Amino acid sequence: MTRHLAEYSQWRRAPGPCYDFASAPQKQKSGHIGEDCTMLRGKWLTAFFGLMLAIAGGGQALAQGTIKVAYTDPLSGPFAQIGDANLKQMQYIIDYINSKGGALGKKFELVPFDNKSQPSDALIALKSATDQNMPFIMQCSGSNIAAALIDGVNKHNDRNPDNRIIYLNCGAVAPELTNEQCSFWHFRFDLHAGMKAEVMVRALPKETTKVYLINQDYLFGQSVQREVKNYLGKLRPDIQVVGDELIPLGKIKDFSPYITKIKASGAQALLTGNWGPDMNLLIKAGIDAGADLRYYTFYAHLAGGPTAIGAGGDNRVLAVMSYGENVAPEIGNKEAEAFTNGFREKHKFDFSAAGFRTIFEYLQAAVNKAGSVEPAKVATAMEDLTVKDFLGFDTKMRKEDHQIISEYFVGTFKKGVKYDAEGTGLGWATSATILAKDIDQPNTCKMKRPGA
Known part of the structure; x- marks a missing residue:
């Protein structure tokens, strides 16, 4: 040329x-x-x-042949199992959404980028997505990466009003991201750590009086540490925190020294927001050492968790989660159960990503409402949008801070459930259901809108 x-x-x-x-x-x-x-x-x-x-x-x-959605998460390195599981679940969901007509008569297309759990690589993925005029980018794992993406998206959109992009957050849950760092171009489709911490603390039985905290030493783990202690003080002042540690992200291979300290502390429960190998290896070490503990987690139900926990975790591990495979049959939702079984037939790990389906149902509705994939129009259409999720619960994308408000569950890992997890013979029985109206929390977002 x-x-x-x-x-x-x-x-x-x-x-x-x-x-x-x-x-x-x-x-x-x-x-x-x-x-x-x-x-x-x-x-x-x-x-x-x-x-x-x-x-x-x-x-x-x-470009108009499909609606391209970039997806960046760790697809290599120590957290690759989580990224790969997310990718497979997203593709299953997109295939379903496309079978229902996609949006504006076009199909969605997922374009994956490996960020290796590094913010710099996520920004490279963002640059590649914008170079290809993709209107949407998704990321789930790592609030430090999410913070970098929000900043990168803001700067790109300010400089390129004809080539904007929306960041769809599918799991980075530091509260800061929809409070002081809130952005018109960022939408979070998972409860933030403060909301999850409140659910976790409310799940503690009355007889629990001593707890130990272990979290990852970066933005998300620090948020969990802060929020759990905050809600312990508000809701359970009778509980004593007998240990509180931050660990380097993805670096610890042997957690037995930590378990020794936990046992010596007299803790009855371990509370952790750890995910990936930092969660799997921690709980496995505790169970292998015979620690008399109950484990309260955010992510024990994700891919690899049930296998790492094994039979020794029977009735001792709880997960604060958006979905478990036994929720649908427990509430009698045949459509959701069939959808879940469709994934189980193709994969050797559990379907846990009901929230991903909610994302694409919101995106489908917002694009159709806007009559366009132009990000400013889609973002405006998504604000205060309400969608009934595939379990039949009402959800809402809050306009003030772009934080979804939805139901959540507490699952207990145990025998005797209809669907076991990863062939372990144990699965997640729902021990608590928290409705959206009971999970809402105030925000401090002061959002800057385009043209303001």
């Missing part, structure tokens, strides 16, 4: 006889040089600009 533009410029400047794009002389008819050149140049201009329009139109048509 650069060569043709240069040749066009050279031809246009050439004096005397007419030249083609390669500057080859044309045969002339005496007395008609000016007329022939004008006609020839007109034809070349028509052809040239026709070519430009064809190229532009072809690119636009290609």
Whole structure:
């Protein structure tokens, strides 16, 4: 293309006889040089600009063939199991949404990028997505990465009003992200750590009076540490925190020294927001050591967790979760149970990502409402949108801070359930259901809107 533009410029400047794009002389008819050149140049201009329009139109048509959604999470490294599980569940959900018509008659297409659990790699993924004019990017794992993405999306959208992008947050839950760092371009589709911490503390039985906290030493883990202690003080001042530690993210391979300290502390319960190997190895070490503990977690139900816990975790591990495979049969929802079973038939790990389906149902509704995939229009359409999720519960995307308000569950890992987890013979029985109206919390967001 650069060569043709240069040749066009050279031809246009050439004096005397007419030249083609390669500057080859044309045969002339005496007395008609000016007329022939004008006609020839007109034809070349028509052809040239026709070519430009064809190229532009072809690119636009290609872009409009599907609605592309970038997805960036760890697909390699110590947390790859979580990213891979997310990817498989998202694709299953997208296939379902597309079978129901997609949005505006177009199908959604998921485009994965490996961020290796590094903010810098997530920003590279964002750059690649915007270079390809993708209107949406999703990320679930790592609030430090989410913070970098929010900042990156804000800056990109400010500088490129004709190529904006929306960040759909599917699991990065530091409260700061929808409070002091809230953004018009960021929507969170999972409860934040403060909400989850309140659910966790309310799940503690009255006889529990001593707890130990272990969390990952980065934005999310620090948020969990702060929020759990906050709600212990508000709701259970009778409970003593006998240990409180932050560990380096993804670095600890042997948690037995931590278990030794926990046992010596007299703690009856371990409270943790750890995820991935930091959760799996921690609980496995405790069970292997025979620690007399109950484990209260945010993420024990995710891929790899049940296998790591094993039979020794019977009735000792609880998870604060958006969905467990036994929720649907417990409430008698046949459609949700069939949807879950469809995933179980294809994969060797549990379907836990009901929230991902909610994301794409919101996106589908917002795009159809906006009549466009233009991010500003979609973002506006998504604000205060209400969607009944696949379990039949009402959910709402709160306009003030772009935080979803939805139901949540507490699951206990035990025998005797309809669906076991990862072939362990144990599964997640629902021990508590918290409705959206009971989970809402105030926010401090002061959102800057486009054009404000």
